[in-house]
Amino acid sequence: MNPVTTSFTDPVLARYLALGAVLFVIGLVGFMTRRNMIMIFLSTEIMFQGVAVNLIALSRYWHNADGQSFVIFLLTVAAAEASLALGLVVMLYRRRQTLNVDMWSDLQG
Amino acid sequence: MFHLTEFYSWAGQLPPSQKACFLAALIPLFPLAAMVIIAACGGKILKKHSHVPAIIGVAMSFVVSLVLLLLFSTGILGEVMRSAYHISFATWFSAGALHVPFGVYLDPLSVLFISFVTGISLLIFIYSSGYMEGDYGYFRFFAYLSMFVAAMTILVLANNFLLVYLGWEGVGLASYLLIGYYYPKNSARDAATKAFVVNRIGDTCFAIAIFMIYLTFHSLNFANVFYGPLQSASFRAAHASMMFWIPLLLMFGAFAKSAQFPLHVWLPDAMEGPTPVSALIHAATMVTAGVYLIARCMPIFMHDLPVLHLVGIIGTFTAFMAATIAMCQYDLKRIWAYSTVSQLGYMFMGLGVAAGSAAVFHVFTHAFFKALLFLSTGSVMHAMGGELDIRKMSGLARRMPITAVCLLMGALALAGFPGWAGFFSKDAILSAAMNSAWSGGPWLAVVGLITALITAYYTFRAFFRVFMGDLVLPRTAGLHEPSVFTLPADTDHERHADAGGHDNGPSGHDAHSADHQGRNTSFDGPISMWGPLVILAIGATTVGWLGVWGGHGDQGWIQSFLSRVPMNAGLRYVPTPPAGLPLPVTAVQRLSPAMGMTIGGTLAVLGILIAFYFHWVNRHAADIVKSALRPVVTFLENKWYFDEIYHYGLVMPLWFLGRILYGLDHVLDGIVVNFFGYFPQFVGWILKPTQSGRLRYYAIGMVSGLVFVILGVLYLLR
Numbered sequence: 173m174n175p176v177t178t179s180f181t182d183p184v185l186a187r188y189l190a191l192g193a194v195l196f197v198i199g200l201v202g203f204m205t206r207r208n209m210i211m212i213f214l215s216t217e218i219m220f221q222g223v224a225v226n227l228i229a230l231s232r233y234w235h236n237a238d239g240q241s242f243v244i245f246l247l248t249v250a251a252a253e254a255s256l257a258l259g260l261v262v263m264l265y266r267r268r269q270t271l272n273v274d275m276w277s278d279l280q281g
Numbered sequence: 282m283f284h285l286t287e288f289y290s291w292a293g294q295l296p297p298s299q300k301a302c303f304l305a306a307l308i309p310l311f312p313l314a315a316m317v318i319i320a321a322c323g324g325k326i327l328k329k330h331s332h333v334p335a336i337i338g339v340a341m342s343f344v345v346s347l348v349l350l351l352l353f354s355t356g357i358l359g360e361v362m363r364s365a366y367h368i369s370f371a372t373w374f375s376a377g378a379l380h381v382p383f384g385v386y387l388d389p390l391s392v393l394f395i396s397f398v399t400g401i402s403l404l405i406f407i408y409s410s411g412y413m414e415g416d417y418g419y420f421r422f423f424a425y426l427s428m429f430v431a432a433m434t435i436l437v438l439a440n441n442f443l444l445v446y447l448g449w450e451g452v453g454l455a456s457y458l459l460i461g462y463y464y465p466k467n468s469a470r471d472a473a474t475k476a477f478v479v480n481r482i483g484d485t486c487f488a489i490a491i492f493m494i495y496l497t498f499h500s501l502n503f504a505n506v507f508y509g510p511l512q513s514a515s516f517r518a519a520h521a522s523m524m525f526w527i528p529l530l531l532m533f534g535a536f537a538k539s540a541q542f543p544l545h546v547w548l549p550d551a552m553e554g555p556t557p558v559s560a561l562i563h564a565a566t567m568v569t570a571g572v573y574l575i576a577r578c579m580p581i582f583m584h585d586l587p588v589l590h591l592v593g594i595i596g597t598f599t600a601f602m603a604a605t606i607a608m609c610q611y612d613l614k615r616i617w618a619y620s621t622v623s624q625l626g627y628m629f630m631g632l633g634v635a636a637g638s639a640a641v642f643h644v645f646t647h648a649f650f651k652a653l654l655f656l657s658t659g660s661v662m663h664a665m666g667g668e669l670d671i672r673k674m675s676g677l678a679r680r681m682p683i684t685a686v687c688l689l690m691g692a693l694a695l696a697g698f699p700g701w702a703g704f705f706s707k708d709a710i711l712s713a714a715m716n717s718a719w720s721g722g723p724w725l726a727v728v729g730l731i732t733a734l735i736t737a738y739y740t741f742r743a744f745f746r747v748f749m750g751d752l753v754l755p756r757t758a759g760l761h762e763p764s765v766f767t768l769p770a771d772t773d774h775e776r777h778a779d780a781g782g783h784d785n786g787p788s789g790h791d792a793h794s795a796d797h798q799g800r801n802t803s804f805d806g807p808i809s810m811w812g813p814l815v816i817l818a819i820g821a822t823t824v825g826w827l828g829v830w831g832g833h834g835d836q837g838w839i840q841s842f843l844s845r846v847p848m849n850a851g852l853r854y855v856p857t858p859p860a861g862l863p864l865p866v867t868a869v870q871r872l873s874p875a876m877g878m879t880i881g882g883t884l885a886v887l888g889i890l891i892a893f894y895f896h897w898v899n900r901h902a903a904d905i906v907k908s909a910l911r912p913v914v915t916f917l918e919n920k921w922y923f924d925e926i927y928h929y930g931l932v933m934p935l936w937f938l939g940r941i942l943y944g945l946d947h948v949l950d951g952i953v954v955n956f957f958g959y960f961p962q963f964v965g966w967i968l969k970p971t972q973s974g975r976l977r978y979y980a981i982g983m984v985s986g987l988v989f990v991i992l993g994v995l996y997l998l999r
Contacts, residue, residue, distance in 0.1 A: 204980045212976070277974030 188229030195222030209261050209271045213254075220250050301352050302368040302385045308345050308395060309434040311338040316427035323420025331420035332410035335427045339406050342434065343399040350396045353389055354842060364388065364845050367440040367504050379495065384440035386503050390641065390846045393839075394437045394573055397648045401565040402430045404813035408656050409557040411809035412663060416555075422462060426561065429455035433566040437573060441501040442491045445574070449487065449538070452567050453480045459561075460554040472553035479547040483537020487574075490530035497523045507580040507847070517584055528581050528588040531574060539571025539625045542599040546923055549618040556659030559614060563621040564652035569644050572628045576637045579848035583635060590721060593633015593714070597725045597732075600626025602921060604735040608742070609917035613661065613669045616743050617654050619920075620695060623736060624651070624703075627710050630729055634722045636713030637848025642839045643710055646702035646824055650694035653817035657688035660806050660814065661747065666757030671743055676752035683811045685748045690818040692744045694825070696737035696889055699882035702825035705837075707733060709828055712877035723871060730884055737888025745896040 199219030206212050224243045231239025261271070268275050295303075315338030323331045369382030406426060413422055432451025439445045461473030491501065497520050498506045510516040517524050533544075540548035548568065552559045562568060575582065575592060582589045603622035610616045624647050631640030662669055664681055678685035694701040697708070711733070714726035828837040836844070843849075895903035907914050919925070971982070 200984060204977055204984065207977075273976045276976075280972050280974030 182233065185229055185233045189226060192222045192224075192226035192229065195219070195225060197222075207272050207274055209264065209273050210258075212273060213257050213261065217250065217254065220246070297352070298366040298387070299368055301349055302366055302387055303370075304345055305349055305385045305387055305395070305438055306370060306383075308342045308399065308438060309431050311341040311345075312427040312431035312434065314338060316424050316431060319420050319424040319427060323424060327420055329415070329419060331423045332406065332413075335423040336403070336406045336410065338427055339399055339403045339430055342430070343396075343403045346392070346396040346399045349387065349392045353387075353392045354838075365504070367502070369440065369502075373444070378499065379501075381441060381443045381501060383444065384502070385438050386440035387438070388846055389842050390573075390576060390637075390848070391437050393641065393645065393842065394569070395434060397645055398433055398437060398565045398569070399430065401648045401652050401817075402426075402433075402561060404817055405557050405560050405565065405652060405656065408560075408659070408810055408813040409555075411807045412557055412659055413555060414807075418462070422459075422555070425455055425458045425462070426558075429459065429561060429566050433570065436570055440503055442494055442503075442506075443501050445577075446484075446487065446491060449534075449570060449574075450484065452538075452570060453477065453484065456480075456551065456558075456562055456567050459558040460551045462554050462558065466553070469553040472547075472550035476547040476551050479544050480537050483534045483544060483571075486530040486537070487534030490527050490534060493523055493527050493530070497527065503577070507578075511580060511584065524581075524585055525588065528578070528585045529591075531578055531581070532588060532592055535571030535574045535629075536595070537571070538574070539568045539629070540622050541571070541625060541629060542595055542602060543923075545599060545603065545622050546927060548622055549615055549920070552612075552614040552618050556614065556655060556662055559618070560652045560655035560659070563618070563655060564648045568621060568625055569648065572625065572632065572640060572644050575629070575632050576641055576846075576848050579632070579635070579637050582632075583847075586719070589633055589635065590719060591633070593630050593725055594721070596626045596629025596631075596633055597728050598626070599623070600630060600732045601728050601735075602626075604732045604739065605917055606920045607739040608735060609914050611670050611672055613658050613671055613743055613747065614655070616671075616739060617651065617658060620654075620736065620740065621647075621651055623732065624695070627707060627729065627732075630714055630725050631710035632848075634710075634714045634717035634719060634725065635849060636710060636717075637846065638840050638843040639706065639709035639713045641843060641848075642828055642837075643703075643706035645839070646694065646706040646821070646828075649817055649824055650691045650702055650821035653687060653691035653814065653821050654695065656810075656814055656817065657684050657691060660684045660810055661688075663806055663810070665755050668755040668757050670755070671746040673755040674747055674753055675750045676748065677754075678748040679752055680754075684806075684814065687811070687814040687818040688748065689744060690821050692740045694821040696740045697733055697881055697885040698737070698889065699878070699885070700822075700825070702821050702823070704878075704882065704885065705825035705828035708874075708878050708881045709840075711881060712872060712874055715872045715877060730880065733881060734884040734888045737885040738892050741889045741892035742896045745892055749897045750900070 196219050199215045199217070199222060202215030202218065203212055206215060224246055227239040227243050227246070231237065231243075264276065265271055312335075315334040318334045319327065319331050327333070365386065365388035367384060367386040369384035371383045373381045373383050375381070406423075409422070409426065413419055416422065429452060432448045432455055434448070435451060436445055436448025439448060457473050457477040460476050461469050463469040464473075494506060495501055498509060498511070500506060500509070535541075537544040548562075551562055554562075582592070600623045603619045603626060607616050607619035607623065610619060624643070628640045628643050628647075631637070631643060658669070660681065661674075661677065661684060664677075664684075665674060668674065690701070694703040697704040707729075711726050711729050714722045714729060716722070717725075826837075827839050830837060895906065916922070971978075
């Protein structure tokens, strides 16, 4: 049996991976359906966390610290990115007095 | 790093011949440097002193040429240089096995050519500084002139065919620029285009000949081509077709440059340029290139006698045809232009009967008297306010005595009057034709003698009409030639204030007031104009004697000087490079030299006497004869209808073909080219809705793409 098959059939790991996948899909659906720019941004953060959960779960499963340390970096980057994105959202709000992303569709064919 | 002392010690060890080659390499560089200097600072700094670098440049070239001439004609360095010396300085370019060097080929032929080319050019440059004074674009003119001379010297001194071709194209370009110098004039532009296009025909032939030479000899250097395998009969037999096509194509190249039938039509129109340019083209730099090429390639021609004879036949025909046309022209410059075509025909006749020395001798004398004739005509034109119609002027000798005497000397030389330059050189060609081993030679000589009679007649027709008889001045006499360049008023005024000693306001003077001025300041112009005329007149009178005096035995200086150049019938031996150059052409003795001279001289005097009667003593009789021979005169006045034949036979069909192709091009544009334009537009129109500007749709696109990729990967890993 090869390791890939093993990892997905392991019952404990499978639950964590499922949690990660659920988080990711929730974020994805939110990203695709929401119009509020802050909500869209939050959806991307949720997708992020889904990925982070996956990383930690697999890291634990393989007894390898790489994944967990990588998540530390990931969260740092996410924090920096969050501040930047929120700053941009504030700038956009000041321009048009709205958070509706559909108001920003000037670049189109 | 370059050490001058090392260079000196290295150069000091060279044999004199190689020193001479290094010296010769300087000759094209002086005019080239002058051209660059004038082009760079002529417009802003030099302005009306633009002639100074040009004259200095060509004068230095002339001095170097004289040194070479001394080296070759006397044993001044302990070694009489009579053979060919060649040296390659650097590689121009290499491609595979082809290495084209910058190099010099020195032998008496190139040394003689380079001497008179630079010498005559120097006189023409000095003349131009007076003639063109105050003209708009003065510096441009001298830059072009320097380029012309530089290209011609490269052509003459090159040691391989491709370098000759460089000079060949250079003179073509320079002549185009100079003929079209008065570019606001339609006729000047047309003449420049015509000269360029006709020359291109010859250039193409020459280029193909060069390719064939490389294919046959695997080298383009003269030494390898002429003294290599060409000498072996088995090699020639193995390349029989090449040995036919190479000289034939070289011949057409030479014929375009030297204005021979059927490519002569550009030269008479080339007088649209300023008169010194005509002098330069006709005497020194352009038309002599074709003669030089064939004289240089004589070793090839001598192994294909039919082509060599074709050269002679076409040359003779051209000589006759152009002479008849010159009889019935009224524009003074046009008469001299056709006389050039005719005299070049003589040169090719000489080459055709393997009398290269005689042909080159005629080039040499012709350079003097034709430059003289054109420059004198320029003085007439200058004084008459641009008028050159010989029907509108008469008796000018009273007003411009120096010009008249100079032009008389040139006319005597052209007519072949005994003692003057043209007499000896023309006689040398005709007696060579008469004594040729080829049975056609005497026939060429007979046509040549008839042409000599016609030549004497038309030359003195022009001279007597213009300078003798009652004084008649055209209305424009004394005015400065109207400029074709329309300029703002201030520069216009400046130009007139400097105009050649005749200070006429823009309103202009009539003939009477010009008459009044003419008593004080003769029409001869400034010394920079009549000075060169006098020198050329002395040359045209005397250089012919070089053909009978000064050589070894009973030969003239020219014949013994050129005797080692392999271009003459009967020459069997050339010491270096490699010994032994058998040429299969021999000479016979049909006519003694004295007899030939007597016949030629008699015909010249006869022609002059006919002209004397009809155009000085009794001009009314000329009109009667003219009306009696109306159809012939019309035929000749229209130059044998060559321009019309070419127009309806070549230009119009090509024009129609052009229209058809233009229409075809429209069809192609409409279907093929526009398809390639419309197809991306169509694709863009289809894909345009995907760029909606809505973030969510982009997100959906990304996700569906991701899903597609994941499904694809899973499918492949199943």
